[in-house]
Amino acid sequence: MQLQGKKIILGVTGSIAAYKAAYLLRGLIKQGAEVQVVMTPYAKEFISPLTLSSLSGKPALNSFFVASDGQWNSHVDLGLWANLMVIAPATAATIGKMANGICDNLLITTYLSAKCPVMVAPAMDLDMFQHPSTKRNIELLRSYGNLIIEPASGELASGLIGKGRMQEPDTIISKIIDFFAEKKKLLNRTYLVTAGPTHEKIDPVRYIGNYSSGKMGFAIAEHLANLGAKVILVTGPVAIQCRNSNINRIDVVLAVEMLEKCLKHFEACNGAIMVAAVADFAPIITETKKIKRTSGNYFIELRPNPDIAASLGKIKLDNQILVGFALETDDEELNAIAKMEKKNLDFIVLNSLRDSGSGFQYDTNRIKILDKNGIVQAFDLKQKSEVAVDIVNKLIEMEGGITERF
Numbered sequence: 399m400q401l402q403g404k405k406i407i408l409g410v411t412g413s414i415a416a417y418k419a420a421y422l423l424r425g426l427i428k429q430g431a432e433v434q435v436v437m438t439p440y441a442k443e444f445i446s447p448l449t450l451s452s453l454s455g456k457p458a459l460n461s462f463f464v465a466s467d468g469q470w471n472s473h474v475d476l477g478l479w480a481n482l483m484v485i486a487p488a489t490a491a492t493i494g495k496m497a498n499g500i501c502d503n504l505l506i507t508t509y510l511s512a513k514c515p516v517m518v519a520p521a522m523d524l525d526m527f528q529h530p531s532t533k534r535n536i537e538l539l540r541s542y543g544n545l546i547i548e549p550a551s552g553e554l555a556s557g558l559i560g561k562g563r564m565q566e567p568d569t570i571i572s573k574i575i576d577f578f579a580e581k582k583k584l585l586n587r588t589y590l591v592t593a594g595p596t597h598e599k600i601d602p603v604r605y606i607g608n609y610s611s612g613k614m615g616f617a618i619a620e621h622l623a624n625l626g627a628k629v630i631l632v633t634g635p636v637a638i639q640c641r642n643s644n645i646n647r648i649d650v651v652l653a654v655e656m657l658e659k660c661l662k663h664f665e666a667c668n669g670a671i672m673v674a675a676v677a678d679f680a681p682i683i684t685e686t687k688k689i690k691r692t693s694g695n696y697f698i699e700l701r702p703n704p705d706i707a708a709s710l711g712k713i714k715l716d717n718q719i720l721v722g723f724a725l726e727t728d729d730e731e732l733n734a735i736a737k738m739e740k741k742n743l744d745f746i747v748l749n750s751l752r753d754s755g756s757g758f759q760y761d762t763n764r765i766k767i768l769d770k771n772g773i774v775q776a777f778d779l780k781q782k783s784e785v786a787v788d789i790v791n792k793l794i795e796m797e798g799g800i801t802e803r804f
Contacts (some may be wrong), residue, residue, distance in 0.1 A: 400431030409485035412440025477511030487521030497535035519562035557580030584627035592674035595633035615673035669719030711742030745769035
């Protein structure tokens with residue numbers, strides 16, 4: 399039983415494919431999982447709560463409270479209880495509510511409270527699945543870190559033939575088993591990740607910085623942690639929260655502070671991914687009082703900041719992997735290769751500001767990976783959560799392991 403001891407929430411929505419939830423539930427139970435079913439009100443029109451309760455050995459929850467005695471079904475407790483939440487089938491309506499935080503039923507409030515990973519198995523007609531609003535909502539779910547189990551193609555309830563069929567229960571169970579196996583892939587390994595900008599102080603209210611949001615670095619840290627690794631995340635000032643408890647977040651402001659923390663922790667790590675957009679220069683003098691506006695020009699003398707990746711490259715051991723990032727505007731590959739060699743990197747991730755939808759502030763990114771062996775891999779524009787998978791896969795490959803995308 400490959401899911402022994404796993405606690406899974408199975409969300410069931412109002413789709414003709416809801417009958418498959420019974421087979422999915424039975425398969426999960428056979429694999430040793432403990433399953434709590436949460437239904438939407440419309441799901442009850444397609445499959446009986448009694449059927450699902452009988453299979454799971456637990457009441458199939460479908461409302462916030464039991465009207466007869468006022469017993470409360472706590473979505474918060476459910477969100478803390480589970481190791482995984484699987485919504486299968488997921489209708490266009492439920493996907494839209496999940497994407498936009500419309501919590502008008504127990505399933506959506508449980509989803510918003512869930513501290514565990516979430517898998518979503520869409521089920522709908524061809525035209526609904528292809529509609530721009532559905533595509534946008536699914537991409538939003540991906541950007542939140544949810545795992546989408548792509549629907550299959552075939553004959554649909556409408557009689558049309560195309561993509562939209564919920565994947566078969568055996569396929570979904572295999573993906574769940576693979577997911578938990580993936581969570582052990584980097585067990586007992588530790589990685590250092592840097593993220594965000596640095597803010598180099600001019601005076602108490604002003605600084606030199608850049609537009610980095612930290613999204614790429616945090617996505618990489620989360621994916622490493624989801625694979626079982628311990629992650630030391632050294633981040634500049636960003637408005638993002640960590641989700642995985644395997645991440646030890648260390649907040650800094652200045653480049654010299656980031657360097658100090660990286661030097662402190664790197665020796666104990668299996669590798670480091672240097673995603674932070676560190677300011678290249680810092681003021682030589684930081685004023686202790688706010689600088690007042692004058693009619694004349696004001697000059698700030700700058701000094702170069704330390705190169706953190708290069709500093710780690712000088713002390714890197716043969717069994718450590720060091721990864722850098724390059725954001726370029728011209729001669730991209732030549733500049734990236736030069737940086738990789740200069741800083742003793744194992745591979746470098748190249749971004750170009752000429753690529754639409756890529757770089758600072760965006761939820762998407764288009765990258766190339768160039769490694770020290772001369773291999774160049776180009777990737778399409780993707781959500782940063784998906785880009786993180788590609789980067790971590792390359793890390794594992796360089797370490798001698800092989801992994802496949804979910």
